Amino acid sequence: MSNNDVKNIRMDHSVILDWVEEGSTVLELGCGGGDLLYLLSQRKKANVSGLEIDETSIFTCVSRGLSVSHQDIDEGLSEYADRAFDYVIINQCLQEVRKPHVALSEAVRVGKKAIVGFPNFAHYQTRIQLAFKGVAPVTPSLPYQWYDTPNLHFLSIKDFTGYCSKNNFSIEKRAFLGRTKLVHFWSNLLADSALFKISRKI
Amino acid sequence: METDKTTGIVETKYLTFAQPPEDLALESGEKLGPITLAYETYGSLNEGRTNAILLFHALSGDAHAAGYHQGDDSPGWWDGMIGPDKAFDTNKYFVICSNVIGGCMGSTGPSSMNPKTGCPFGLDFPIISIKDMINAQARLLDHLRIDKLLCVSGGSMGGMQALQWAVSYPTRVRSAIPIATTARHSPQQIAFNEVGRQAIMADPNWNNGGYYSGTPPTRGLSVARMVGHITYMSDASMAEKFGRRFKDRVENEKFEPDFEVEGYLQYRGDNFVKRFDANSYLYITKALDYFDLDNGKSLNQVLKGVKAKFLVIAFKSDWLYPAYQSREIVKACKLAGIDATYCELNSNYGHDAFLLEIEEQEYLVKHFLSNVVESNGNGKS
Numbered sequence: 001m002s003n004n005d006v007k008n009i010r011m012d013h014s015v016i017l018d019w020v021e022e023g024s025t026v027l028e029l030g031c032g033g034g035d036l037l038y039l040l041s042q043r044k045k046a047n048v049s050g051l052e053i054d055e056t057s058i059f060t061c062v063s064r065g066l067s068v069s070h071q072d073i074d075e076g077l078s079e080y081a082d083r084a085f086d087y088v089i090i091n092q093c094l095q096e097v098r099k100p101h102v103a104l105s106e107a108v109r110v111g112k113k114a115i116v117g118f119p120n121f122a123h124y125q126t127r128i129q130l131a132f133k134g135v136a137p138v139t140p141s142l143p144y145q146w147y148d149t150p151n152l153h154f155l156s157i158k159d160f161t162g163y164c165s166k167n168n169f170s171i172e173k174r175a176f177l178g179r180t181k182l183v184h185f186w187s188n189l190l191a192d193s194a195l196f197k198i199s200r201k202i
Numbered sequence: 203m204e205t206d207k208t209t210g211i212v213e214t215k216y217l218t219f220a221q222p223p224e225d226l227a228l229e230s231g232e233k234l235g236p237i238t239l240a241y242e243t244y245g246s247l248n249e250g251r252t253n254a255i256l257l258f259h260a261l262s263g264d265a266h267a268a269g270y271h272q273g274d275d276s277p278g279w280w281d282g283m284i285g286p287d288k289a290f291d292t293n294k295y296f297v298i299c300s301n302v303i304g305g306c307m308g309s310t311g312p313s314s315m316n317p318k319t320g321c322p323f324g325l326d327f328p329i330i331s332i333k334d335m336i337n338a339q340a341r342l343l344d345h346l347r348i349d350k351l352l353c354v355s356g357g358s359m360g361g362m363q364a365l366q367w368a369v370s371y372p373t374r375v376r377s378a379i380p381i382a383t384t385a386r387h388s389p390q391q392i393a394f395n396e397v398g399r400q401a402i403m404a405d406p407n408w409n410n411g412g413y414y415s416g417t418p419p420t421r422g423l424s425v426a427r428m429v430g431h432i433t434y435m436s437d438a439s440m441a442e443k444f445g446r447r448f449k450d451r452v453e454n455e456k457f458e459p460d461f462e463v464e465g466y467l468q469y470r471g472d473n474f475v476k477r478f479d480a481n482s483y484l485y486i487t488k489a490l491d492y493f494d495l496d497n498g499k500s501l502n503q504v505l506k507g508v509k510a511k512f513l514v515i516a517f518k519s520d521w522l523y524p525a526y527q528s529r530e531i532v533k534a535c536k537l538a539g540i541d542a543t544y545c546e547l548n549s550n551y552g553h554d555a556f557l558l559e560i561e562e563q564e565y566l567v568k569h570f571l572s573n574v575v576e577s578n579g580n581g582k583s
Contacts (some may be wrong), residue, residue: 059566062543062545063565067542067543069542070545079534079536
């Protein structure tokens, strides 16, 4: 399966690889062609499965031997019991689902922990484009024009931490990603995207 | 005849078993024996006898799934999926396709001779179920000395047999690919079957099933098949295939078929009666309607203990076996802790898609099967 091996690991994927313990059970919502799941199964011996809505991506997953289900996350995760997985991952698709609150609540119900990654709408470049140019921002982490974007929701790092405390989710880990390296200060201004490891407070 | 990518010339084989007193006990409480099953095989069984795949046909199908019968121009009904380098790759796997009891394609059914009377069974044939069909197939596998199947698969009624195999013989099935199917027949599915049955029984030639020495109820059976064909297609596939085009008519009689779609349905109906027995149609559609994998329990409870890995395939335009029925199977698999992959393929062909959308199914099945083989090679079983 060497042709499937991922040579250049994306920065967000390598953070997630660090966060997931060896042999964990993982469900990824919106797993795409399964790059991350494949990495987790190969490098962390994780027991992985995914949900994906795009048919072509399903084909890629199946060709990699990944178990994947062709379904819409917005329809909920009622087929999974509470705490059925060690981790539920929603990476870079939270902003695309119709009901992010449902997706997140389901993620922390079905997963003992959830890992959530999203583009940071409060990055200084988006702020500049909106504030000074008066246009809907187009940046490397938000690369779409307003008329053809799959993104339905725009949130910042501050929005997400506020959401977590309001909903009683504890934040166990966080990482802020710049273009080429991690961001360690003024994250809501300097980070292109963010990753959080969260769980439901019991 | 192109034979380079096909299994070439094949023959249907027959196995007779369940000689009294070792009759097959049926779900209805009745017994059936002796039983003959028609089956075909493609490819070769490996030394460890671990590469066998059992395929099942739909309502009107037969054991002839691939290759050509001597002198025939058309191949078996799933030839696109079975053969060298195809989805069910006969270079790697030993593929078996078994006919069903109750049928009329070489296996014991209502048109077979009743040993007690020396006449065809007719309505003396016992009611059979999907479970009875697969229990008979299990005897065939015993005969072939195949203990464990690499995979069970089929579309429509074939998918029901695959599901029933995985549930009834959990230790004998390593993977299952149910396609365009359901865990239980819905009222709509039962309703369409009932229209077909009523058409047969309304034909005076049906004669309570006792027509074997006279004229068979061809009008009734033909109408039943016409209804069936409508449900196998989709609005879009019919529009594409026929539009509102008129067919050539010899003379202008009232209510002769005008439209191409009418001519097509009549043609399919007329052809069907040449090869299919009306009583078998009644028995098999009843087996479909009675099919209920969970029988009042919850589906995930029934699937608990199933070891097989699942690949479930549905088609978006299939309104006879709508995708929600496949999603329900997948959901139950997950609740039961079964490793399941699900794909809802985009196709305009309606229910017939499982016979026609070869490329996508081939890709999924091929990769899924190599993965099953691989995971087994690592010592898991």
